[in-house]
Amino acid sequence: MKVSSNPMPILEVSNVSKFYPPATRAVRDVSVSLDQGEILCLLGPSGCGKTTLLRMIAGLEKPDSGTIRFEGRDIVGVPPHERDFGMMFQDFALFPHKNVRDNIAFGLRMKGLPAGDIASRVQKILDVVELEGLDERAISQLSGGEQQRVALGRALAPGPRLLMLDEPLGALDRALRERLMLDLRAILKRVGMTAVYVTHDQTEAFAVADRLAVMNAGRIEQVGPPQDVHEQPATPFVAQFLGFQNLVRGRVGSSGTIETGIGRFRADVPLPAPGSDIILLIKPAMAGYEARPVSSPTESNAITGVVDAVTFRGRFSQIWVTSSGQRLLFEEAGDPPLTAGDRVTILISPDQLRIYESSL
Ligand code: ADP
Ligand code: MG
Secondary structure (H helix, E strand, O other): OOOOOOOOOEEEEEEEEEEEEOOOEEEEEEEEEOOOOOOOEEEEEOOOOOHHHHHHHHHHOOOOOOEEEEEEEEOOOHHHHHOOOOEEEOOOOOOOOEEHHHHHHHHHHHHHOHHHHHHHHHHHHHHOOOOOOOOOEEHHOHHHHHHHHHHHHHHHOOOOOEEEOOOOOOOOOHHHHHHHHHHHHHHHHHHHEEEEEOOOOOHHHHHHHOOEEEOOOOEEEEEHHHHHHHHHOHHHHHHHHHHOEEEEEEEOOOOOOEEEEEEEEEEOOOOOOOOOOEEEEEEOOOOOOOOOOOOOOOOOOOEEEEEEEEEEOOOEEEEEEOOOOOEEEEEEEEEOOOOOOOOOEEEHHHEEEEEEEEOO
């Protein structure tokens, strides 16, 4: 559990909504807060309202309703340039003909700081983003990763009180992103920056965030540390968006069981009233498996099906199984001796099950 030393969050978004005529409810009644030095990731699919929420925090859009407080003060009427917030976008638009130093110095010159202060500040930032020695290089002579660090340095140089990053790695290729997301987090932590980081990529969100806010259709469906969200996805949408494949319709039975088309289950969680329709999430970890043709119909937490495919992923393998027309995905350490066409019974531990009281 994280214990915060300051009693009040630095940023407090309360019940904020934004409607774009004629019919887009881009952000719906969103509340979320941020502590000093914390990195919050807004994670969700394209169009779910991440950028709109960020733009309202930045002051580039006005909420239709709700409040946004920074250090306790309502900032909804405060123009963007008076907020001392920094921004970094996917298209970070560095000045291609200027060198690294001049790009980083840009915001400081705009502020009208004395030349000596600018020089020492730029030197410090070059150190923070690990670009010492490249300060005279033109932007066009840098790699994609170096350019991205210049953009981050430019955003950090004026010492923003809050940094907003909107898909900052979106334009880069996968392999480069994997490394840069870690660099980015390390740099933000090194300077103790409070940041709101927008991405649609769950790997990136998990690598960068102290806390995640998972968004769907203008709403935040869950907020929490990445580990907690992964462990206990709050809704079927969150589970699906994090890549969990096994969501199965079911009904609560009369004796503490969950009845589904692929079998009967017992879970470690409180159940709604008997007869309630539920959605069952079956996490991909198996408690074990047996190659046997038919499972006894009374046995719970055992799924019988046919293996569709086994994909070796290095330290674990993915096993696709079809059971009663439902396609399911399981994982097993190493390289299990299963092949397409095998009939198997997969055993599921009760702690791998989650229940949702909604319909798909
Ligand atoms: P995300 O960043 O998660 O992809 P956005 O916040 O950009 O989502 O968009 C949320 C919704 O609002 C989308 O349906 C988008 O088309 C719509 N939208 C965004 N900006 C505007 C605008 N200026 N005018 C009208 N609709 C907009
Ligand atoms: Mg966006």
